[in-house]
Amino acid sequence: MIALVARRVGWTLLVIWFVITATFVMTAAIPADPAKALLGPHADTAAVERVRAHYCLDDGLVTQYGCWLSSVVRGDLGESFRSKRPVIDIIADRIGPTVQLALAAIVLQLVIGVPLGILAAVRRGRWPDRAATAATLLAQSAPQFFLGTLLLYLFAFRFGWFPIAGSGSLAHLVLPAFTLAAVGIAYYARVVRSELAEALDADYVRTARAKGLPERTVVLRHALRNALGPLVTLIGLDLGVLLGGAVVVEAIFAWPGLGREVLQAVLEVDLPLILGTVLVTAIAIAVANLLSDLALLWLDPRLRDRR
Amino acid sequence: MSRNWGALAGGVLLVLLVGLAAVGPHLTRDPIARDIEHGLSAMGAPLPPGDGALLGTDQLGRDVWARLVAGAGSSLAIAGLATLLALVIGLAVGLTAGYAGGRVDTILMRFVDLVLSFPFLMVAILLAALLREADLASSTLPVIVTLGAVSWTTLARVVRAKALTLAAADHVTAARALGATPARIVLRHILPNVAGLVAAVALLAFAQNLLAEAALSYLGLGPPPPEASWGRMLYEGRPYYRTAPHLVIAPGLAIVLAVVAFHLAGEALRARFDPAERLR
Numbered sequence: 001m002i003a004l005v006a007r008r009v010g011w012t013l014l015v016i017w018f019v020i021t022a023t024f025v026m027t028a029a030i031p032a033d034p035a036k037a038l039l040g041p042h043a044d045t046a047a048v049e050r051v052r053a054h055y056c057l058d059d060g061l062v063t064q065y066g067c068w069l070s071s072v073v074r075g076d077l078g079e080s081f082r083s084k085r086p087v088i089d090i091i092a093d094r095i096g097p098t099v100q101l102a103l104a105a106i107v108l109q110l111v112i113g114v115p116l117g118i119l120a121a122v123r124r125g126r127w128p129d130r131a132a133t134a135a136t137l138l139a140q141s142a143p144q145f146f147l148g149t150l151l152l153y154l155f156a157f158r159f160g161w162f163p164i165a166g167s168g169s170l171a172h173l174v175l176p177a178f179t180l181a182a183v184g185i186a187y188y189a190r191v192v193r194s195e196l197a198e199a200l201d202a203d204y205v206r207t208a209r210a211k212g213l214p215e216r217t218v219v220l221r222h223a224l225r226n227a228l229g230p231l232v233t234l235i236g237l238d239l240g241v242l243l244g245g246a247v248v249v250e251a252i253f254a255w256p257g258l259g260r261e262v263l264q265a266v267l268e269v270d271l272p273l274i275l276g277t278v279l280v281t282a283i284a285i286a287v288a289n290l291l292s293d294l295a296l297l298w299l300d301p302r303l304r305d306r307r
Numbered sequence: 308m309s310r311n312w313g314a315l316a317g318g319v320l321l322v323l324l325v326g327l328a329a330v331g332p333h334l335t336r337d338p339i340a341r342d343i344e345h346g347l348s349a350m351g352a353p354l355p356p357g358d359g360a361l362l363g364t365d366q367l368g369r370d371v372w373a374r375l376v377a378g379a380g381s382s383l384a385i386a387g388l389a390t391l392l393a394l395v396i397g398l399a400v401g402l403t404a405g406y407a408g409g410r411v412d413t414i415l416m417r418f419v420d421l422v423l424s425f426p427f428l429m430v431a432i433l434l435a436a437l438l439r440e441a442d443l444a445s446s447t448l449p450v451i452v453t454l455g456a457v458s459w460t461t462l463a464r465v466v467r468a469k470a471l472t473l474a475a476a477d478h479v480t481a482a483r484a485l486g487a488t489p490a491r492i493v494l495r496h497i498l499p500n501v502a503g504l505v506a507a508v509a510l511l512a513f514a515q516n517l518l519a520e521a522a523l524s525y526l527g528l529g530p531p532p533p534e535a536s537w538g539r540m541l542y543e544g545r546p547y548y549r550t551a552p553h554l555v556i557a558p559g560l561a562i563v564l565a566v567v568a569f570h571l572a573g574e575a576l577r578a579r580f581d582p583a584e585r586l587r
Contacts, residue, residue, distance in 0.1 A: 146555070
C-alpha cells in the first residue's frame with residue numbers, strides 16, 4: 001500500500017519534471033531568438049540582454065536547461081512583457097474565477113451526467129438509451145464556442161433570462177458553466193452507462209435481485225457503487241480539459257479568469273505568460289490526477305492489492 | 308441495426324462533404340471577393356440568408372455559402388494533414404513498442420502517458436504561438452504541426468495493443484523462423500493486420516482535429532486570413548452574432564455535421580475491426 005502510494009507520487013514528480021523539460025525543449029527548438037520571442041518584436045536591447053542573462057541564453061544548452069529548471073522550481077516564471085509584472089502573480093490573481101467555473105462545470109457534469117447514464121443503463125437499448133447516445137454524439141461534436149455563442153444568443157440576448165457577459169452572481173455563472181460542462185455531461189453519461197451496464201450483469205447483482213431486494217436498491221446501492229470508480233479518475237483527468245476549455249468559454253462570456261488572460265497573451269504574443277500558464281495548469285493537473293488516484297485507492301479496497 | 312444505420316449516415320455525409328470540398332468551389336461565387344455594393348444592406352450590414360445569397364453575406368459582403376464551401380476544403384485539408392502526421396508518429400511508436408515489447412514497450416508507453424498528461428488545448432496554444440514566432444506565420448503549417456504533434460497518442464496506444472498480440476501470432480513466428488528481418492515482419496505481417504483498426508481510429512482523430520482546428524482558429528491561432536476555414540469564419544462572425552446570427556450558425560453547423568460524420572464512420576469501422584474494444 002505504501003509502496004503503491006510512493007510509486008504514484010514518484011510518477012507525479014516525473015510528470016512535473018517532464019512538463020518543465022518539454023516546455024524548455026519547445027522554446028529551445030523554435031528557429032527564432034528565444035529572448036526576442038519572449039519579449040516581443042518591439043523590445044529594446046537592454047531588455048533582451050536582461051532576458052538572455054536571466055535564462056543563461058549565452059551559455060550552452062545544458063546550462064540553459066539548468067537555469068530554466070532552477071527558476072521554475074523557485075516559482076520564478078519570468079515577467080509578462082506586456083504588464084512587466086511577475087507571471088506567477090498574474091496567475092495567482094486570475095486563477096480564482098477559473099477554478100470557480102471549473103468546479104461549477106464538474107458539479108453540472110455529475111448532477112446531469114450521472115442520472116442520464118443511470119437511465120440509459122437501466123433502459124438499455126430502449127429509447128432513453130438511444131436518446132442519450134444521440135445527445136452524447138451531438139454534444140461531443142459541437143465546438144464549445146459554437147454552443148456557447150448559441151446559448152448566449154438564445155438565453156441571454158433573445159429571451160433575456162441570463163446576463164450577457166461578466167461575472168459576480170450565480171446567474172452569470174449558469175451559461176458559461178453549462179457550455180464548459182456540455183461535453184463532460186455527455187461523456188460522464190456514457191461512462192456511467194457502460195460501467196453500470198457491466199455491473200448490472202454481475203453475479204452479485206443477480207444475488208441481490210434473488211434476495212428479493214427492490215430494483216431501486218439493487219441499482220443504486222449495489223450496482224452503482226461499483227460502477228462509479230472510473231468516475232473518480234475522470235474527475236481528476238477532467239481538470240485538464242476544463243482548464244483548457246476555459247480559454248474558449250471565458251472568451252465568449254467575458255469571464256475574468258486565467259483563460260481570458262491567456263487569450264490576451266496569445267493576441268499580444270506574451271510568451272512568458274503563455275508558458276507560465278501552461279506550466280502551472282499542467283502541474284495542477286498532475287496533482288489533481290494524483291489526488292483522484294489516491295482517493296480511488298481509499299474508496300476501492302480491491303485496487304490496493306494490485307502489484 | 309442502429310449501428311448500420313449510423314454507419315450509413317456517416318458514410319453518406321463523408322462522401323457528400325469531400326465531394327463538396329472538391330467540386331463545390333467551381334460552382335460557387337468567389338469566396339474572397341468583397342462585394343460592398345450588392346453584398347451589404349443599405350445600412351452596411353450583412354445580408355440575411357435568402358435574397359441574393361443562399362446563406363447570406365458576411366460583414367465584408369462576401370458570400371457565406373461560397374466561403375462555407377471553400378472552408379470545407381481548407382478545414383478538411385488542415386485536419387487531414389494533421390491526422391496524417393499523427394498517423395506517421397503514432398504508427399512508428401505503436402508498432403515499435405508493440406513488436407519490440409519488453410523494456411522498449413514500457414519506456415515508449417510511459418512516454419505516451421507523459422505526453423497525455425499535458426492539457427491538449429494549452430499545449431496547442433503554446434505550440435501555435437511558438438511556431439508563429441518562427442518564420443512560418445503566413446502559412447497553415449503551424450496549425451498542422453501543432454495538431455499533429457498533440458493528437459498521435461491515441462493512435463500509438465491502439466496500434467501498440469494490436470501489435471502486441473500480433474507479435475505472438477503464429478504467422479509472425481513462422482516468418483521469424485524463416486529468417487525475415489524485424490522491419491519486414493512489421494511492414495509485411497503486422498501492418499496489414501492493423502490497417503483497418505488504424506483507419507477507424509484515424510477517422511476519430513480526424514474528427515478531433517477538425518474540432519481543435521476550429522478552437523485554435525477561434526482563439527486567433529488558426530490559418531491566417533483570408534483563408535476561409537470554418538473556425539476562422541466563426542471567429543470573424545462572432546462580433547455580429549446578435550444582428551447576423553447566420554454568420555455563426557452556418558459554419559458552426561458545418562463543423563457539427565462534419566464531426567458527426569467522421570465520428571459515425573470511425574465508430575462503425577472500429578466496431579467492425581475491433582469488436583472487443585468497448586466504444587468510448
